[in-house]
Amino acid sequence: xxxxxxxxxxxxxxxxxxxxxxxxxxxxxxxxxxxxxxxxxxxxxxxxxxxxxxxxxxxxxxxxxxxxxxxxxxxxxxxxxxxxxxxxxxxxxxxxxxxxxxxxxxxxxxxxxxxxxxxxxxxxxxxxxxxxxxxxxxxxxxxxxxxxxxxxxxxxxxxxxxxxxxxxxxxxxxxxxxxxxxxxxxxxxxxxxxxxxxxxxxxxxxxxxxxxxxxxxxxxxxxxxxxxxxxxxxxxxxxxxxxxxxxxxxxxxxxxxxxxxxxxxxxxxxxxxxxxxxxxxxxxxxxxxxxxxxxxxxxxxxxxxxxxxxxxxxxxxxxxxxxxxxxxxxxxxxxxxxxxxxxxxxxxxxxxxxxxxxxxxxxxxxxxxxxxxxxxxxxxxxxxxxxxxxxxxxxxxxxxxxxxxxxxxxxxxxxxxxxxxxxxxxxxxxxxxxxxxxxxxxxxxxxxxxxxxxxxxxxxxxxxxxxxxxxxxxxxxxxxxxxxxxxxxxxxxxxxxxxxxxxxxxxxxxxxxxxxxxxxxxxxxxxxxxxxxxxxxxxxxxxxxxxxxxxxxxxxxxxxxxxxxxxxxxxxxxxxxxxxxxxxxxxxxxxxxxxxxxxxxxxxxxxxxxxxxxxxxxxxxxxxxxxxxxxxxxxxxxxxxxxxxxxxxxxxxxxxxxxxxxxxxxxxxxxxxxxxxxxxxxxxxxxxxxxxxxxxxxxxxxxxxxxxxxxxxxxxxxxxxxxxxxxxxxxxxxxxxxxxxxxxxxxxxxxxxxxxxxxxxxx
Numbered sequence: 001x002x003x004x005x006x007x008x009x010x011x012x013x014x015x016x017x018x019x020x021x022x023x024x025x026x027x028x029x030x031x032x033x034x035x036x037x038x039x040x041x042x043x044x045x046x047x048x049x050x051x052x053x054x055x056x057x058x059x060x061x062x063x064x065x066x067x068x069x070x071x072x073x074x075x076x077x078x079x080x081x082x083x084x085x086x087x088x089x090x091x092x093x094x095x096x097x098x099x100x101x102x103x104x105x106x107x108x109x110x111x112x113x114x115x116x117x118x119x120x121x122x123x124x125x126x127x128x129x130x131x132x133x134x135x136x137x138x139x140x141x142x143x144x145x146x147x148x149x150x151x152x153x154x155x156x157x158x159x160x161x162x163x164x165x166x167x168x169x170x171x172x173x174x175x176x177x178x179x180x181x182x183x184x185x186x187x188x189x190x191x192x193x194x195x196x197x198x199x200x201x202x203x204x205x206x207x208x209x210x211x212x213x214x215x216x217x218x219x220x221x222x223x224x225x226x227x228x229x230x231x232x233x234x235x236x237x238x239x240x241x242x243x244x245x246x247x248x249x250x251x252x253x254x255x256x257x258x259x260x261x262x263x264x265x266x267x268x269x270x271x272x273x274x275x276x277x278x279x280x281x282x283x284x285x286x287x288x289x290x291x292x293x294x295x296x297x298x299x300x301x302x303x304x305x306x307x308x309x310x311x312x313x314x315x316x317x318x319x320x321x322x323x324x325x326x327x328x329x330x331x332x333x334x335x336x337x338x339x340x341x342x343x344x345x346x347x348x349x350x351x352x353x354x355x356x357x358x359x360x361x362x363x364x365x366x367x368x369x370x371x372x373x374x375x376x377x378x379x380x381x382x383x384x385x386x387x388x389x390x391x392x393x394x395x396x397x398x399x400x401x402x403x404x405x406x407x408x409x410x411x412x413x414x415x416x417x418x419x420x421x422x423x424x425x426x427x428x429x430x431x432x433x434x435x436x437x438x439x440x441x442x443x444x445x446x447x448x449x450x451x452x453x454x455x456x457x458x459x460x461x462x463x464x465x466x467x468x469x470x471x472x473x474x475x476x477x478x479x480x481x482x483x484x485x486x487x488x489x490x491x492x493x494x495x496x497x498x499x500x501x502x503x504x505x506x507x508x509x510x511x512x513x514x515x516x517x518x519x520x521x522x523x524x525x526x527x528x529x530x531x532x533x534x535x536x537x538x539x540x541x542x543x544x545x546x547x548x549x550x551x552x553x554x555x556x557x558x559x560x561x562x563x564x565x566x567x568x569x570x571x572x573x574x575x576x577x578x579x580x581x582x583x584x585x586x587x588x589x590x591x592x593x594x595x596x597x598x599x600x601x602x603x604x605x606x607x608x609x610x611x612x613x614x615x616x617x618x619x620x621x622x623x624x625x626x627x628x629x630x631x632x633x634x635x636x637x638x639x640x641x642x643x644x645x646x647x648x649x650x651x652x653x654x655x656x657x658x659x660x661x662x663x664x665x666x667x668x669x670x671x672x673x674x675x676x677x678x679x680x681x682x683x684x685x686x687x688x689x690x691x692x693x694x695x696x697x698x699x700x701x702x703x704x705x706x707x708x709x710x711x712x713x714x715x716x717x718x719x720x721x722x723x724x725x726x727x728x729x730x731x732x733x734x735x736x737x738x739x740x741x742x743x744x745x746x747x748x749x750x751x752x753x754x755x756x757x758x759x760x761x762x763x
Contacts, residue, residue, distance in 0.1 A: 099655020612653020
């Protein structure tokens, strides 16, 4: 028997050694026993279908490079450059947006090919690209920090990975096939447009250049250096679709190149590219973070960076699909904002001035209208050290423009979306004790931003009338409600700084939402400068952006945006019962959206609740404030179950730089930052048996949900650090101090738990 067991053990070892490389990983994985490889659960393809608008390519947490495939289609569902329904690639761009509705970036396109192509061919659609290739999802993989696809037309296997500021390609050609790479600096999607580009062949293994373009980011300047693992044997350069024979450099609105390499020196060609907003020299300096060519080592480091990031929350559940959804969501929350300053600290502003970030990293891709709600609070909880960097970045933009940023892309302020939600981001940081930025400067920036007499964003009208009249500015209801919250945030900081006059002024203005409440209909409605309601009124009507009172939604979805004074909103409704009745009706009303130009952002409908867009994200938690937390528990669980899954269409709307996923990360654990600046988290219905948050190197906060299941969704009782816990919120300080919140779950509501109305926000 002993001999037989030894034989089976030997056979097992031989089988393991023969099995496609996984064993090599496990042989080296003793440390991973203590730190699970959580990247196995994160699937970058989730969100690349439907309207998720995510990309599957390679990056590292908050990295400067987002190296991902581009399908070459101009259209809303291809805003990230890629859509899962597609099967044609035109190349791999180095900058991408995650989950937005914005068709910009996809800059610096590289494509491996096995033949000479004619880059002078006019391109009017994707069919005209001479270097495009078909591919199949059956030969395409993506994990955090790594992407692979087999290009069928060129018979090339392409692999991508990145470090913080450098993208790495590895192309494996067919034996004895010609080896070539096409670079197209004129390639653009949607409204992006190249204005001035240059490609220079510096030596036999190095090219450099720049791409200046306009689009959503009006003044985008990008400089790059690319190196190859083997010398060029020949090159063809083109300027504005005309070949420049014998040239080593070309300049034009659209430049392109085809580089050729020796196929007899091995099947593999590696490429690395670094970029900068400042200069080619800075791009060259950025490349020094990774010397030489070692694709596998870079990939391993990227995977380790992701594993360390995902490891900040560990969840326990017997359902692997829930782990996949959760860790993919956590992965998505770390794709933006992105590193913008170079290794030497320099970065470019939209006025072309060069700024140096001395003791911080500058970030761009600040989708503040979305991310202030949950994505930024998640960063505050897990990546506290980066919060001051974000604020210092915003203060640099304030110094340039004398207003805080609204939506910043590649150093450009786009002023897209309503409100001024740099304000709650700064307020949250101050109220939660984040250091590393000048609080007085930040307060000045908030105050100046909300006191400017500017009509385009509505502050002038808001100051004059106490609300924004619908006949003077589109999206007036949404703007008014969001300004009221921004004002409340400023008031909290004013109080903290002892500025009593400012505290009273901004606290009074924070009541602006009361001007727009219509007691007859129960909705927030547009009101003219004469005080008259906007007629006719249909709460289900949606008009996208122009000629509307609501931003990307309707009255049903926007009438609940009162994060700072839910008690005041309940009073307007006539008390808790009519308030909760109408709130319940939101989820049970028919999902009909009226109007011929409804916003495409209205998606993920449960009744009129639209989880696919951010204005709805807090609403399910509002029952807590009215003493009916079991309804919050029911609807939060319904959203968790119906609006997320493990397919490419697994997001119910735009990911929006991490906000859609941050909602899931928080809510799946059982908490949500309803009003981030209040320092409290509302409690919903946890889906995991256990969630452990690593709030610091020293402290862990554990959330347990005993007997939790798809039926046991209601909280029966709770304890915090062993003491009875009978309220529907927990404070930021309680979480960051470490400890354990333990729930007993059951199939029926306990209508005695958490029903006492308590003040939950800062005065």
